[in-house]
Amino acid sequence: MLQAYALLDAILEAEWEYRYYSFNSKWSPTEHMGSMRNGSGDDLFAVFDASGCFLRGFDHESPMTPWRKTPPSIWPGVLEAVPPQFSSSVQEPAFHMEDTTFCVWCLNGEPAWSRGSIEFPDDSEDPDGSEWMLSALDGDPTTYQSFAKEYFELDVALDAISRVLAHEPLSIELLNAFPSSRDIQDVAIDAEEIGYPVQP
Known part of the structure; x- marks a missing residue:
C-alpha cells in the first residue's frame, strides 16, 4: 500500500520534500523501504x-x-x-x-x-x-481521496486512485486521470525509484 500511495503523492506533488508518502524500492540490495512524514x-x-x-x-x-x-x-x-x-x-x-x-x-x-x-x-x-x-493504509480509495483533499487541496477521482491502488502500469492516460500538471517522463523517473510498474 505504501508503494501505491507513494506513486499517488508523486503524481500530485513534484517536490519530494512536500510529499507525505514515499517508497524506495532500492533502499538496499535486499530491502524496500516505505515511509510517511506529515x-x-x-x-x-x-x-x-x-x-x-x-x-x-x-x-x-x-x-x-x-x-x-x-x-x-x-x-x-x-x-x-x-x-x-x-x-x-x-x-x-x-x-x-x-x-x-x-x-x-x-x-x-x-x-x-x-x-x-x-x-x-x-x-x-x-x-x-x-x-x-x-x-x-487501509487500501480504501476514499481514504486517500479524503487525505488528498485535505493535504494537497485537490479533488482526485476515486476511479483514478483505485487504478493506482490496483497497480495499473503508469501511462499518459492514467496520469491524465489526475489533477496534475506533471510530465509523464518525470513521474516515470519517480515510479522507477518507487518500483511501480510503467507502461513500455
Whole structure:
C-alpha cells in the first residue's frame, strides 16, 4: 500500500520534500523501504525484506512519546521483543529509533502482525498513535481521496486512485486521470525509484 500511495503523492506533488508518502524500492540490495512524514513531527518507516516487514512509528503527541520524561526513553515493551531478523532496522540511524512510540512486525509465514508485551496507559484511546497512522493504509480509495483533499487541496477521482491502488502500469492516460500538471517522463523517473510498474 505504501508503494501505491507513494506513486499517488508523486503524481500530485513534484517536490519530494512536500510529499507525505514515499517508497524506495532500492533502499538496499535486499530491502524496500516505505515511509510517511506529515511535516508536524510524526512519521513511520517500514522495511520489507526476505524476513517479512518491520514497521516503526512516532506520534509526537502520544502519551507514550519518549519525550514524556527526561532523559527521553522508549516506552517499556515497544522494542524489546523485536525479532533478531530485524536487528539492522532497529539499528538504522535514518529511522531515529529513539523517537519511537510503536513498533510492529510480521515475519514471513506468520498469519498476523506482532508487537511487544506492552502495558498501555489507560487514559488514551490511541496511546501510541498507531491507530490513526496505520488506519490511513487501509487500501480504501476514499481514504486517500479524503487525505488528498485535505493535504494537497485537490479533488482526485476515486476511479483514478483505485487504478493506482490496483497497480495499473503508469501511462499518459492514467496520469491524465489526475489533477496534475506533471510530465509523464518525470513521474516515470519517480515510479522507477518507487518500483511501480510503467507502461513500455
